[in-house]
Amino acid sequence: MNLSPLPLAVFVVDAAGVLKSWNKACEQLAGYTAADIRGMTIDRIIAFDEPAGGKPRMAARVDAENVGTVICADGRRLPVRVMVAPQSFDPDQSGTYSVIVVPRAGQLPPRYALIQDLPVDDLIEALPCVFYVIDQSGHLLLWNRQLEEALEMDTEDLPTTNVKFFFDEKDRAMIVEKILRAFEDGSSHHEAELVGKHGKRTAFLFQCSRTSLGNLPCVFGTGLDITARKHAEQGLLVRERAIYSSLNAIVITLCDGNEHRIEYVNPAFEQITGYTLADIKGRNPRFMGLDGCDLDERARIRAALGRKEGVRSVLRNVRKNGEIFWNDLRIDPVVNLDGEVTHFVGVISDITEARHYERRLHHLAHHDPLTGLANRTLLQERLHHAIEHATRHQTVGALAFLDLDNFKHINDNFGHEAGDAVLREIAGRLRENMREDDTVARVGGDEFVLLICDQPDIERIADLLERIRRSVTQPVVAAGQEIVPGTSIGVSLFPNDGDNPDKIMRAADSAMYHAKTMGKNNCQFYSSELNQIVHEHLLLEASLGRAIREHELVLGYQPKVDLRTGKVVGAEALVRWQHPVDGTISPERFIPVAEETGLIVPLGEWVIDEACGALKAMDALAVDDFVISVNLSARQLRQRQFADRLAATLARHGINPGKLELEVTESQLMDRPEEAMEVLAQLKALGVRLSIDDFGTGYSSLSHLQKFPVDFIKIDRSFLRDVPHDGHLVITRAIIALGHNLKLKVIAEGVETREQLTFLRDHDCDQMQGYYFSPALSQQTLQEMVSRDARLPD
Template sequence: MNISPLPLAVFVVDADGIVTSWNKACEKLAGYAAAEIRGRPLARLLEFDEADAAARDAAFTAHADFDCAAHMVCANGGLLPVRVTIAPQALDPDLPRHFSVIVIPGADMPAPRHALIRDLPVADIIDALPCVFYVIDQSGHLLLWNRQLEEALEMPSEDLPSTKVQYFFDEDERPVIIQKIMDAFEHGASSHEAELVGRHGKRTAFLFRCAHTSLGSLPCIAGTGLDISERKRSEHGMRVRERAMYASVNAILITCCEGVDNLIEYANPAFEQMTGYTLAEVKGRNPRFMRAEGCDVDEYRRIHDALARRTGVRSVLRNVRKNGEVFWNDLRIDPVFNAAGEVTHFVAVLHDVTEARLYERRLHHLAHHDPLTGLANRTLLQERLAGAIESSLAGGTLGAVAFIDLDNFKYINDSFGHDAGDAVLREVGARLLRNMREQDTVARVGGDEFVLVIGDQPGAAEVAELVERIRRSACAPVLAGSQEIVPGLSIGVSLFPLDGADADRVMRAADAAMYHAKALGKNNCQFYSTELNQAMHQHLLLEASLGRALGNREMQLGYQPKVDLRSGKVVGAEALLRWHHPEHGLMGPDRFIPVAEESGLIVPLGEWVIEEACRALRSLAALGAREFVISVNLSARQLRQRHFAQRLTETLARHEVDPRTLELEVTESQLMDQPLEAAAVLTQLKALGVRISIDDFGTGYSSLSHLQKFPVDVIKIDRSFLGGAGADSQDVITRAIIALGHSLKLKVIAEGVETREQLAFLRDHDCDQIQGYYFSPALAEDGLQRMVCDDTRLPD
């Protein structure tokens, strides 16, 4: 009988103690080949003590077990301490009365593996394994298993032997399972991954490893299954993340850290689309090859330092595509750590922000530049001016601000059209820019307003020379379509830090100087001065005190009578506003009305005048003068008030005044400022029943076609046409106005009549009414009432 080679030294002897077989482990242990030892007596191989030798013989005789210490006689003559176990050879029925001799080297050495296995509690160990354990016969049924398999299959132990193992898996996996079992029987071992499906649906992924063995004479498969569910979930997560990287719209790079270098290992398709480089072209290269040389040097240095420290970093910088195009890239780089906490890779996510960056730049440009001319706007002007003033203060240099306003620009728009007006603005802006240095600023801050910021000037004389040269250049004719337009520029200049150490004060000073230039006849340049500052100060004080005047009852109305030239009867009066200033005394409207117009206070002042006039009309009606007409002047701001007609209706009703006795005077220039809008407002007012009068007629730019569109009752001849009655030129104009008014069926009133000659001229040419100092100055309300009640008349 042959004994399969085992790591345990075992040989067989017959009942006489003669060796019949010898395994390889014995050869290694004693140094004898099997041929040399076969037929040798046991006593020549093992030396026993006398007592042990007697016990050995007794065991042979009784065919019983025996165990004792001995010495093995080796081929080299040496003696090896061993432990000997002799047992009846009961495993082989063909060798009756034979004994197995097991030799364990060294009595004081640990027991050999097979001896230890013999003494282990195998059943407990199998149940405690961290994996499933199974033994399968050739029919595919379980012979042996552990508790872990029962738990995975959710089945009791009594149900397991009756089910073939392939039915523990999904149907589509069963052919593979059968094949793997067959492979183990045929080839000795196999392994595979599959999911066990429990009776109640529980699914567990296992890595199965099995080997061919036998139980006695029964061939079988023994194996284990390691739960790899967590690994499968991890692998699935990795596949999902890999797919996400592959499908990502953002470019993704993975680099491997090799010393101080970072070489590309992976690039997704989005990277290829973004840069034009394929993975094959970039693999093994450092990503720095895409940098835009000379750009974003500080950002590249910051990234290099972060990678050297093995930390993440984020940056926005420029790279170069394969075709040489530069693009903006929002880059984020993060480190990847291994189990030991060491950085092995970096993952870079790249987002192409070129369009966003260009859009951001466009927005920034639009936010800081005028869309029509491309010049700086008010926001950028404030920044530049603040910087120029700061630099001037620090360096002790002189700077200037020039505030420029185009003269009569509204006339250009109305006469040539808005396209022509835009062309003039663009050309003037371009001329201003050409005459300025690169470090200076040209801004457009309003419809027809430009501002120059000029830094580092030697003195005021040089600034004056420069600004005058700029004015002459900008005033050259502009060709707009087929039209040649000659613009005029009124320029106000302030110097910093002499006229102010902050942007607001310097701008206000230049603005004041510009208005002074307009007051001096336009198309000229004026510098801010101390006297102008004083005038501005007085203007501001006047504005502040004007705001308190109504509340303090400082305003009053005077009424200048209007006389009918045919009857000589007083038929109406013009309400004239006066201000009893607490410091300056009685002030005429020419001193404060412009301030009220500019500040917006004209609206509450106008409403107060209408209230007072209606109250006076009611008082006169109570005295019997029911057809007496009082006229009040309207401002342009009042006409533009959205609900002016509605409020006027309420005021007339509140005072129970006949609308026909209230006359609203508007100037010719007001009407022609926006003729269509003015016509619409006057139509609303006329629908209320009030009378409409055009004041200062002949001083504006109205045409007969426009005049016919306005629902007007009266025109008033400006006093300037009566200043030299008898002069042929003025006589002609006055006669023409009277004739025009009568041809349009309008009444004509002459204002400012001061001499008998003027009166006679107006009578001779059939003027309807007059007012002026020749008959009476403005009267208080009680004086007007007395005049009406006394029926005071114009003498013949």
């Protein structure tokens, strides 16, 4: 039997209940004509069981469960349910309401009774999709909560916005066209993204159909969230593109019983093998195999495919042009939704070139490319066997670490090509002095290792290493220059100093490190006492970094006195380390460590900052013409933009640059005189004072000395230790005279006796510092001394 349309009557009324429009079902349900209905109020047609309450009668029934009776034209009374909804979505009918009338059970056949009792609003809200009704102006009349969530909008905002604005600007023309097509053709469908108020984007498949509410044409429809499908499609596209663009050859085969027929190959496969898909589609890939070769591997592949398992193999195949190539092949099964293996994917990497160079790579893996010597890997292998041999046969072997002294200086001054030439020459000399059975290795930039086996005694080893040291230190001609290298050698013996390569190498490294601390260009053997020294040195290095961070360093200030007036005119800042466990650590211990590790740079910056703070405190006491001097290291002097950072520090403390004196040693200046001159000129331009420390202990060129923009020279304390010694008297007098002739002031340090003071005054030395007047003082004690104008006694 055919189902007639459900008599769903819809009225549109104003706030007072006056009927504005209705559908045909209203006339059929109540039996009135359009002429009868026009002008009636809703109460004339529907008798509600419950009064409207205190609100305007229609507003009070919105969202309420309304029941009543339709008063038909012929006097019949028909029980109905009534739903009232505002029509605020229509700007032309503000303040109007939709009244939907549904007959109650018993008034229609049982099937209709079931339908009419369905909770339509609950069904719409429970739909697994968005639901909407749109009028011809493009505004929403009805929707469910899923649409609100997708658009991130409140109920009151939805009807006031044209639906095209729920989509990205590029899709709006298409949206309008699809809605118009539904009005014209009865239906349409499309895919698009809803864009939420806060940027949320959701892809939907929309289905639209034409209908009407009363006399109002509209479109209703659903939107199914297809985000997951879109992501899956995008993933497939990406993977398809990845396969297509892969540099590795990819072949996909279809399982056809025991056969595996080619369905797809990517461009890389065509390029590597020379075969196009048209050439080989439907064939089994094994046709490319090289007859008689790799039979075991091919049998293993067939067995894995028979078990529907993945497999990996390296074997040879033949290109279309007949060339043989090595390929690294990986095959993996593809399983469908039912768990069945339907395809296999093979990935081929052409490793022919790698195979051709395998032997050469093996050599490179064990030898240094610059010198051709063994590298660390080969050295450790041979050392392991040598230790086992020495232990088993009770012989003595040695491992010697050679580090070229000042190799960085060679690179910096003569260039890296000259440095490489020196390394190659040294490598040749080491090979010439070693036996064929021994090993010469290069394990670092300028580090060489000698593995010496089967020696009768330690004296023979020592003689060999001394001969090697003398050979290494012979001049090398490179870049048209004669370069004289030096080397520090550390030696460990096996099995005496260890029973494995790691211990032996650490021991030799420690011995070499000790050789450097002993003045370089010498050879040292490992011992337990040496290990303790190196261990303490490493602990000191680790603690020094912490000491700088934890403010364990303090400055002492040794006063400088004018020898003519006896007045304190300045002080030298001397750093001390107050270790929380070991107490005071002298600079002689930790400054060399700071120099080696580079910590001298942050340490030096801290000293300058502290000294500037002390000068600021002196300014607060109204002390004029007081100068604090600070020692500079070679690393500081070579720091880029050192002068700029110093200027910033002076400005931050508000210090007159002329009150800060920077001391550099004679050896620092003469190491790289041209660079030093440039940096000193920058510092002098700032206005700071400059002095040469330890003057007389180096090898200054007078032509260079008179060009350096310095203000003071300091006589090293070694020239004052034995004043009666005529040789020292002559040198000290000459230094004072030289300084004055160069218009420089002369300062003597380390003055400890009355005789030294008298000698300096007699020869017109300008200033002195030393224990005779005062040791280094704290900042507070120095301020008190200067404030009370303490002076050197006559």
